[in-house]
Amino acid sequence: MVEVSTFERQVQLHLSPNRSATWQQTKFLILGFALFISTIAIAWALVGAWVILPFAGLEVSLLAGIMYAVSKATYQWETVLISQQSITIYRSNGASLRFPRQDTSLYFLTDINKQRLPRLVLQTQLQQFEVGAFLNSDDKQRVHDSLSQAGIAVCSNKWW
Structure with missing residues (x-):
């Protein structure tokens, strides 16, 4: 599940897996x-x-x-906070990562054979992190679209 919020020139994406049972x-x-x-x-x-x-x-x-x-x-989550200077990722296990916004690109890696789900990887020259590894294909596409609309440069391994 992807929840998108916009406030004070910041975009927040809250990512959590779909849960069918408590x-x-x-x-x-x-x-x-x-x-x-x-x-x-x-x-x-x-x-x-x-x-x-x-x-x-x-x-x-x-x-x-x-x-x-x-x-x-199914109770894990990630929150991606995009501000003018940085992209910060908070995880349910207490870890957090910070990427400089200007140097960060989103890599949308799709499997050519369609056997695996696409991967969303935030990457700089020094670090990388897969965003929403637990999401389904539709939710990953929504994260891709939301990050693209927020002004993050998007690269793909598929040019056609």
Whole structure:
């Protein structure tokens, strides 16, 4: 998701991944899977196949771990603040980067074979940073358009 704000001759882009479920909803889904898998495992254990119980527990644990990691990843964000002198990027992990506006270009790198999403890279001679790596293709295009409208020079690896 891309939210664009303009205030006092500054442009702010707040970038966050699209989230279809909250952590509370994810916990309910994990609980539902755990109950379903446990019911099947207990039924097999009652008919004598008790060896299934540790594997069912492992399955539920792995599923819960993966769902937790995916849910946690949807809560990351980046804020890009474009002023007259600089471009500052604030990240959800507490890191921040500052680029001088005059020397910074946006590289819009598209995959020629259309197998990967395009990449948005802010770059100077000394540093580079991929903006919105977690965004989908439409959101990356919106960031591209917003940065272009804000006066950032845009370069592309595709000239045709």
